[in-house]
Amino acid sequence: MEDWKSNSRVFATLAAPGTVWLLIFFLIPLGFLFVLSFSEKALIDGQVSINEYDYLTGFSNYIRSINPDIISIFIRTLWWSALATIACLFVGYPIAFGICFMPEKWRPLALLLIVLPFWINLLIRTYALKTTLGTRGVINTALGWIGIEPIQMLSTTPAVIFGLVYVFLPFMILPLYSTIERLDKSYLEASLDLGASQRQTFFKVTLPLTMPGVVTGIILVFIPCLGMFLIPDELGNTRSWMIGNVIQAQFGASNDWPFGSALSFILMLLTFLVLFMQWGFERRSKGVKAT
């Protein structure tokens, strides 16, 4: 690798477009968000203004966030994201494992089939889920044929969690697949030869060695779940709001941008906390590296 000073003209040419774009159209907007989260709506002639702000007035929006309603929504968001992540892990691990042990010529196809829905537009998939789960949707129609009364599936909590799993499952399977594939299968043979049961082999050999893939999968599912507002909006009801819905409302109907900015910042901090935990894990782990 060259030092940047050895060819500073080329370095500057290559560095400029990305740096400028990132700075102006990403970091500065985040700065706006940060500033507004410490601001309040301006009072003009005793009236709360719609779009004028008093900047940097203090922590009022963060203090407002510490109320039971918001805290319970944050807890619900974390809890549901965790449930969806665990469900993805329990379904995704055996599937990734199974694909790795398929005959080689079938593996790319199997993987493609699992990943393909992920490339399809999220809105289209959500809409598809909505029509499938509806009271007059396909599942209830099929149930009707065997004489079962329609079940209310939409606008329920399980529907939201199912939606999250449905949308993010490929995120779990991909990193798991790439770690399990690189796992040296002779370790498993050795373990079985030396008298360990399949269960022991799985928990003492396979799982520890593929832990980095598990962690990457958890991160890739958990983080986008935290910020999701579409799925609770479409598949849930007003009592199944996650924090994303609250933020969206502040920038829509509730029109309280400073409060929305503060909530966004708390959400971002949560995300960084999760990433920090992953970083800590990676420093300690010695397994197969997931990329």
Place this chain on the structure above:
Amino acid sequence: MADRLRPGVGPLEFGKRRWLQSLFLATLFVLYLPIFVLVAFSFNEQNRGGVWRGFTFENYPKAWNNQSIFDAMVNSLSIAVIATVVSTVIGTTVAVMLWRFRFPFKPAYEAAMGLPIVIPEICMGVAMLMFFNATGMTSLFTGTGWPLNLSTIIIAHIAFCFPFVAIVVRSRLVGFNKQLEEASRDLGASEWQTFTKVLVPFMQPGLVAGALLAFTLSLDDFVITFFTAGPETVTFPVKIYSMVKTGVKYEVNAASTVLIVITIAATVLAMKMQTSDKPGH
């Protein structure tokens, strides 16, 4: 456990385990059922109700002639194309720069580049909304007509697409034999010639993969578009969102089916290119 295996299935032949096979098939069923239903209903005769009335192709010309759906689709595709081109160029320069040079605070720089990828979309969306409003860009581009009125969306899309391109291209560059670059310079080629004649041909599969990733990311995006769209610009995902709220017609199914076909074609193409172009060292 080993003693409970069916005859002919070795202890490590997990691909032959019935429960793994059934789980795999069940998952595929769950993943594809809603999509299949959506596609099937795009051929349904009567609107609404969710009941099958009979087979027809009518919804497709209807969707094509529905001005608002058509415009939304054109907007989505134009945004995706422009954002792809620009983010591929920017992402590539970033990748080459990070691969080639050592500079102070590089880890911090790389972390900043990764931010658009890791922060929740909704945070980026509201930040862009605020930025475009405060700088007057939203009103600046309103009423300028296609494609200028898409500028805010395109800018935001580029901002979250190019770091992905940079990652893809950089992972391709890892396999590059630096001596080729040195040889090219020793033989008298300029920086630019070396870049276009040696580096770009080598990076090509990475460029294509990165571009296709950017294209699908842009086409797929709802959250950031939702917040950055001006009052008169609707993209296809935003259109579906509003139509689902008001009750959907099967024309949307038809348009969605078209988009699904485009996406699947692009994905399969990308996969084909990646498998046929393994790094050739």
